[in-house]
Amino acid sequence: MTIALTRAVSPSLARCELTHLARNPIDPTRAAAQHSNYERCLAKLGMEVVHLPALSDLPDSVFIEDTAIVLDELAIITRPGAVARRAETASVAEALRAYRDLAFIEEPATVDGGDVLMVGRQVYVGLSSRTSASGVAQIRQILEPLGYWVTAVAVDGCLHLKSAVTPVAPDMVLINRHWVDGGVFHDMRLVEVDPTEPYAANALRVRGAVVFPTAFRRTRDRLHDLGIAVLPVDVSELAKAEGGVTCCCILVER
Ligand code: CIR
Numbered sequence: 001m002t003i004a005l006t007r008a009v010s011p012s013l014a015r016c017e018l019t020h021l022a023r024n025p026i027d028p029t030r031a032a033a034q035h036s037n038y039e040r041c042l043a044k045l046g047m048e049v050v051h052l053p054a055l056s057d058l059p060d061s062v063f064i065e066d067t068a069i070v071l072d073e074l075a076i077i078t079r080p081g082a083v084a085r086r087a088e089t090a091s092v093a094e095a096l097r098a099y100r101d102l103a104f105i106e107e108p109a110t111v112d113g114g115d116v117l118m119v120g121r122q123v124y125v126g127l128s129s130r131t132s133a134s135g136v137a138q139i140r141q142i143l144e145p146l147g148y149w150v151t152a153v154a155v156d157g158c159l160h161l162k163s164a165v166t167p168v169a170p171d172m173v174l175i176n177r178h179w180v181d182g183g184v185f186h187d188m189r190l191v192e193v194d195p196t197e198p199y200a201a202n203a204l205r206v207r208g209a210v211v212f213p214t215a216f217r218r219t220r221d222r223l224h225d226l227g228i229a230v231l232p233v234d235v236s237e238l239a240k241a242e243g244g245v246t247c248c249c250i251l252v253e254r
Contacts, residue, residue, distance in 0.1 A: 009238075017085065019242065060084070076104070114126075155179060168226075233245065
């Protein structure tokens with residue numbers, strides 16, 4: 001059984017953090033409808049969706065991925081790089097306590113979960129505007145004694161490592177090579193996003209299928225041609241807040 005921990009869209013989503021996109025009006029009701037549809041998609045894939053209530057004063061709290069990294073042995077509660085997002089972690093820690101022992105990223109280090117990509121026991125951590133070198137060092141200190149291998153990866157031009165690269169099959173990653181060096185993933189097959197769809201590298205692989213934004217048709221066709229089962233979801237309103245498909249859930253294996 002896999003739990004997908006999600007958080008309802010905050011009514012204040014329009015006041016979200018923005019790094020690379022210009023601010024455009026966001027309709028929180030439309031975003032909430034898209035988010036519910038995303039949750040239904042996860043449920044159809046066999047996940048048990050555990051839905052946390054909205055936090056009205058924390059605009060970005062729907063992007064729950066950034067608050068924790070869950071492994072079989074424990075969960076690491078992050079210290080998000082954006083000061084305005086730090087208060088999001090407390091209630092996620094409470095929710096995860098039911099399933100895992102907890103470790104915490106301590107100040108002054110910062111880590112966003114969107115920078116942490118796991119392939120088996122290999123953990124890639126993006127060095128981004130949100131995740132600091134001392135954050136990577138703390139993750140290494142927690143995980144290497146448990147038999148994980150932690151590699152820091154430079155990220156340039158996008159918000160998080162997983163904006164630039166995500167797994168789409170056991171041996172394959174979807175990548176935008178303008179934002180991350182593909183050489184880091186030398187033991188994997190690389191599928192590049194369509195050049196007209198730079199934001200398309202964020203895909204959520206669950207149960208052998210890939211949940212993927214409807215907006216990126218050309219990249220979707222590339223995945224389809226490789227025999228990958230793609231489940232399209234419309235997340236256009238969440239994308240205005242720089243959110244993608246990985247960032248709206250935390251997966252917990254039970
Ligand atoms: C932020 O800037 O923190 C949010 N507006 C977007 C976070 C997206 N998180 C993710 O992709 N993991």
